Amino acid sequence: MKNKELNYVKNVIKLNNTSSIYKDLKEVFEFDENGIPKFVNGEALYLAWQAIKNISSDMEQELMEQRFYRNSEERYRESIQHHMKRIDGNKFMMGSDKNAKIKYCGEEPKHEVQLNSFLVSDIAVSSELYKQYNPKAEITECDNMPAGNLSWYDAVMFSKWVNCRLLTEAEWEYASRGDSKGDWCCEKEEDLSKYAWYSENSDGYIHEIGRLEPNTYGLFDIHGNLWEWCADSYEKDYYARSPMYSPLNNSNTFKKVCRGGSIHAFSEMCRCNFRNYESIDFYAADVGMRLAKNVE
Known part of the structure; x- marks a missing residue:
């Protein structure tokens, strides 16, 4: 099903015909009788969205705002x-x-x-929540x-479906540390097992959400358990030219930032400063997401 959806979208875009794109991509952003999106392949949805966005804002308004985003605030x-x-918004190093x-x-x-000030979910996106969007997703049954x-792609399109977004890399780093002055949300490495499922205490298994202590901002599992996708593209030298205000690296690369470590990560990979990345289409059991939203 994933490949079928993706191939359909790629073939429509390949025609490079505005009327065909409009007509054929309409169904990509439709819902079934239960309110579930007909297309749930993240890459297919993302490519379709970018295609109509490049044609006109009116088409984007109709196909995205009135279809895919419909009832997202609810x-x-x-x-x-x-x-x-x-x-709350703040300066940090x-x-x-x-x-x-x-x-x-x-x-x-x-x-x-x-x-700037922003909102962030205190937990990672759960299987229960994600299955409201894609009941057939290849994720745990619990x-x-x-x-x-x-x-x-999946993370970006799901976040839009619920009227949210991904954290930027800078937001993630700031939120993860809380009030700690150490490398993690805790001051000392020996305390990390109170907050994170990682290589030292996970036994190689992903654990239920919120079983350990939150950081001082009230965020659970910000270290360990699953890597969390960020909005940014990854470039090794980005920090040398990163803007001071609300940085977001949206360069057109196929490497995307993921942060926080996982059940397999050593403690140093769970640090607030540690930068990891994967290919934009990469997926694995220990890669997930956390939702964010602008303060209105």
Whole structure:
């Protein structure tokens, strides 16, 4: 089914005919009688969205706003709003100092960032929530488990379906640390097992959401369990030219940032500063997502 949806969209776009794209992509953004999207392949939806966006804002308004986004705010209020934590805008130092005891490629230079206030979910997207969007998703059957096996495309399109977005890389780093002055949301590495399922305590299994302590911002599982997709593209040298205000690397690359570590990650990979990336279409059981939203 995934390949069928993707091939359909690619073939329509290949025609490079505005009237055909409009007519044939209409059904991509339709719902069935139960309110479930007919197309749920993230890459297919994303490519279709970009195609109509490049043609005209009116077409995007009709096919996205009036179809795919329809009732998205209602879905947000019913299933997500009560999980959202407000993070007030602030300045912080992002990245790792050149003299840091632990640092990996891409973490330098340390630089000042100014963020606007934003909302972030206190938990990762659950299997129960994701199955409202795609009941046939190849994810765990347990409702209170985090939804994995999601590509960046899947994460972006699901977040839009519920009137949210992904965290930027800068927002993720700031939110993950909370009030901690250490490398994690806790001051000491020996305390990490109180907050994170990682290589030292996970036994190689993904765990239910919210079983460990939250950070000082009230966010559960911000380290470990599943990697979390961010909105940004990954470039090793991005920090050297990153803007100060609300940075977002939206360059057209196929590498996308994921943060936080997973059940297989060593402690240093769970650090707030650690930058990881995967291909835009990569998916694995230990890669999921967390929702964010602008403060209105």
